[in-house]
Amino acid sequence: MPGYPIAASDRLVQPAQLQQRVRGLFERRGMGPxxxxxxxxxxxxxxxxxxHSHGVLRVPDYLKxxxxxxxxxxxxxxxxxxxxxxxxxxxxxxxGQVACxxxxxxxxxxxxxxxxxxxxxxxxxxxxxxxxxxxxxxxxDKIGIVATNALPTMAPWGGRAKILGINPLAVAMPAGEExxxxxxxxxxxxxxxxxxxxxxxxxxxxxxxxxxxxxxxxTDAAQxxxxxxxxxxxxxxxxxxxxxxxxxxxLSGAAFGTELxxxxxxxxxxxxxxxxxxxxxxxxxxxxxxxxxxDGLVRQIRTSPAAPGFERCYAPGELEYLTERKYRxxxxxxxxxxxxxxxxxxxxxx
Amino acid sequence: MPGYPIAASDRLVQPAQLQQRVRGLFERRGMGPxxxxxxxxxxxxxxxxxxHSHGVLRVPDYLKxxxxxxxxxxxxxxxxxxxxxxxxxxxxxxxGQVACxxxxxxxxxxxxxxxxxxxxxxxxxxxxxxxxxxxxxxxxDKIGIVATNALPTMAPWGGRAKILGINPLAVAMPAGEExxxxxxxxxxxxxxxxxxxxxxxxxxxxxxxxxxxxxxxxTDAAQxxxxxxxxxxxxxxxxxxxxxxxxxxxLSGAAFGTELxxxxxxxxxxxxxxxxxxxxxxxxxxxxxxxxxxDGLVRQIRTSPAAPGFERCYAPGELEYLTERKYRxxxxxxxxxxxxxxxxxxxxxx
Numbered sequence: 001m002p003g004y005p006i007a008a009s010d011r012l013v014q015p016a017q018l019q020q021r022v023r024g025l026f027e028r029r030g031m032g033p034x035x036x037x038x039x040x041x042x043x044x045x046x047x048x049x050x051x052h053s054h055g056v057l058r059v060p061d062y063l064k065x066x067x068x069x070x071x072x073x074x075x076x077x078x079x080x081x082x083x084x085x086x087x088x089x090x091x092x093x094x095x096g097q098v099a100c101x102x103x104x105x106x107x108x109x110x111x112x113x114x115x116x117x118x119x120x121x122x123x124x125x126x127x128x129x130x131x132x133x134x135x136x137x138x139x140x141d142k143i144g145i146v147a148t149n150a151l152p153t154m155a156p157w158g159g160r161a162k163i164l165g166i167n168p169l170a171v172a173m174p175a176g177e178e179x180x181x182x183x184x185x186x187x188x189x190x191x192x193x194x195x196x197x198x199x200x201x202x203x204x205x206x207x208x209x210x211x212x213x214x215x216x217x218x219t220d221a222a223q224x225x226x227x228x229x230x231x232x233x234x235x236x237x238x239x240x241x242x243x244x245x246x247x248x249x250x251l252s253g254a255a256f257g258t259e260l261x262x263x264x265x266x267x268x269x270x271x272x273x274x275x276x277x278x279x280x281x282x283x284x285x286x287x288x289x290x291x292x293x294x295d296g297l298v299r300q301i302r303t304s305p306a307a308p309g310f311e312r313c314y315a316p317g318e319l320e321y322l323t324e325r326k327y328r329x330x331x332x333x334x335x336x337x338x339x340x341x342x343x344x345x346x347x348x349x350x
Numbered sequence: 351m352p353g354y355p356i357a358a359s360d361r362l363v364q365p366a367q368l369q370q371r372v373r374g375l376f377e378r379r380g381m382g383p384x385x386x387x388x389x390x391x392x393x394x395x396x397x398x399x400x401x402h403s404h405g406v407l408r409v410p411d412y413l414k415x416x417x418x419x420x421x422x423x424x425x426x427x428x429x430x431x432x433x434x435x436x437x438x439x440x441x442x443x444x445x446g447q448v449a450c451x452x453x454x455x456x457x458x459x460x461x462x463x464x465x466x467x468x469x470x471x472x473x474x475x476x477x478x479x480x481x482x483x484x485x486x487x488x489x490x491d492k493i494g495i496v497a498t499n500a501l502p503t504m505a506p507w508g509g510r511a512k513i514l515g516i517n518p519l520a521v522a523m524p525a526g527e528e529x530x531x532x533x534x535x536x537x538x539x540x541x542x543x544x545x546x547x548x549x550x551x552x553x554x555x556x557x558x559x560x561x562x563x564x565x566x567x568x569t570d571a572a573q574x575x576x577x578x579x580x581x582x583x584x585x586x587x588x589x590x591x592x593x594x595x596x597x598x599x600x601l602s603g604a605a606f607g608t609e610l611x612x613x614x615x616x617x618x619x620x621x622x623x624x625x626x627x628x629x630x631x632x633x634x635x636x637x638x639x640x641x642x643x644x645d646g647l648v649r650q651i652r653t654s655p656a657a658p659g660f661e662r663c664y665a666p667g668e669l670e671y672l673t674e675r676k677y678r679x680x681x682x683x684x685x686x687x688x689x690x691x692x693x694x695x696x697x698x699x700x
Binding site: 083088158161163211216233237238239246251257281284289301306307 | 431433434463464465466468470493506508509510523533539565566583584585587592601602606608627629630633634635639647650656661665
């Protein structure tokens with residue numbers, strides 16, 4: 001669950017303004033207006049939910065990717081295989097967001113006929129926060145499931161070779177009066193981004209977050225950045241990451257783990273893959289009954305007593321939903337570094 | 351990964367003999383020969399892979415369930431809804447193993463036509479180790495995914511009310527020359543069974559396994575048994591358990607969490623639910639290409655260097671596969687308590 005501190009140097013930015021500004025940057029980099037608008041919307045949607053690690057902080061990096069040697073700003077995903085309730089998509093080296101939106105739309109349409117449908121995507125790139133695409137399904141009374149490949153930052157359990165990604169998974173489930181249940185999580189205990197923040201502050205990282213380069217647990221942020229992310233639940237998290245990664249890459253011919261690249265040189269453009277699935281609730285049970293029960297669970301969690309040191313419990317995605325309500329009303333607090341990144345990008349693109 | 355110590359009092363038992371003996375017990379309890387054989391096979395298959403927590407240790411408990419007030423030994427699962435690539439199954443209060451085998455068979459057949467197919471099961475009961483049903487799919491060049499509901503033993507993250515199950519998930523993926531990739535894991539760091547073993551030995555449990563009844567982390571096994579299981583990865587494991595549980599119960603009308611019962615009184619007979627899915631690899635990519643890549647990953651993991659304190663790395667399911675090879679050749683080491691349970695059950699059933 002996100003919980004970034006709000007610093008005195010943070011500035012409040014209106015989501016609509018931010019979206020427009022970022023969209024303009026991507027358009028100037030050669031993207032069509034719709035794709036630029038989508039990419040901007042996915043980033044701002046992450047910021048608005050408090051998930052700043054996947055917000056407009058990424059703009060400078062994305063602009064760097066969108067060059068003639070890199071990601072194709074005009075890439076057009078297309079279905080290359082279609083059988084029954086399954087499609088395979090070639091993303092044409094577009095940004096992963098463009099590929100994921102295209103693919104989730106097709107998978108949802110197919111699930112309208114078949115109840116469940118799935119797609120594997122190849123020729124793709126970084127796709128940002130996954131919840132955005134899973135939530136598309138929840139808005140149509142479907143369960144959305146999206147997984148992606150990631151650059152290798154973990155070792156197999158008991159190992160020290162950086163050969164596995166943290167390959168995140170997002171699931172969104174429609175509720176009735178309550179916010180949808182939305183899980184969006186990588187299978188590591190933490191992330192490089194969070195460890196970098198501790199490193200900048202010269203603070204030790206919590207136990208359980210990282211191993212050093214030799215595979216030993218460490219709380220030293222510098223050694224952690226040089227080393228490995230720890231999985232959640234030891235071999236369980238590793239296994240989940242492997243499964244998520246195989247679905248996201250080997251069902252379409254996308255790159256897996258070390259085939260994708262490394263954290264120093266970044267990913268091979270167009271080598272990434274995703275897995276996208278939608279289940280139409282009405283194919284299983286009455287939609288109203290399902291939503292009533294999800295509502296009941298969300299309320300049961302919300303009203304359940306807190307443990308010492310906690311204020312209350314949240315259903316998956318509830319804290320982000322509350323953050324979104326607040327930030328949409330009051331503006332998104334963005335830190336100085338993120339704003340400087342946007343300013344610099346703007347100047348470079350003139 | 352399992353790693354039960356082999357005690358001097360353990361006795362080696364031949365898998366075929368054990369299967370026959372356990373099958374006989376279930377037949378005498380009123381099950382038909384096929385269902386009794388399946389139930390015995392699932393339990394022995396767990397023991398043979400070293401997963402004794404889900405092996406024949408469960409026989410006395412299962413026999414107790416199979417009474418006139420409990421699980422129906424003659425329950426016949428049937429499809430109650432069928433649309434496109436989705437079916438809903440009513441298990442008719444049969445053992446969950448009978449329901450899961452029935453359902454996976456149907457889902458695999460459907461996936462032969464549609465590429466992917468899924469089912470939600472209601473009216474079910476405890477289904478044992480999930481890998482058994484996921485592996486059915488892998489043997490037919492499909493990816494098998496199975497999830498189940500479980501009795502509530504966890505709290506929401508930051509809470510102390512026992513309202514969530516550890517709702518395990520199994521995924522099996524076909525390989526070529528290597529053993530299939532098989533993940534079978536609950537979303538708790540440990541299990542009640544393991545904590546009970548520490549309690550019997552009056553030993554402290556590892557950190558990260560449990561909370562006491564007030565929701566505070568504890569290493570005291572007695573307090574842990576009175577308290578809560580800890581999820582893997584804090585809120586991530588809780589979220590995964592919630593998602594797995596919703597798929598397993600709310601898509602079919604089965605009970606979720608506290609609706610299912612509690613650990614003291616056990617589950618409501620016929621209230622349990624499962625989620626079963628199969629993806630035909632050939633609907634996505636060439637099967638041989640997929641298997642070649644899975645083989646490559648298994649070998650990359652196996653040959654990757656070990657961290658201090660570890661001997662080597664294993665792909666998911668590889669250690670269990672090696673255990674199976676050993677136990678099939680040499681016999682399964684069963685402890686005195688498990689054997690006594692079988693002896694007692696035999697005497698009671700005469």
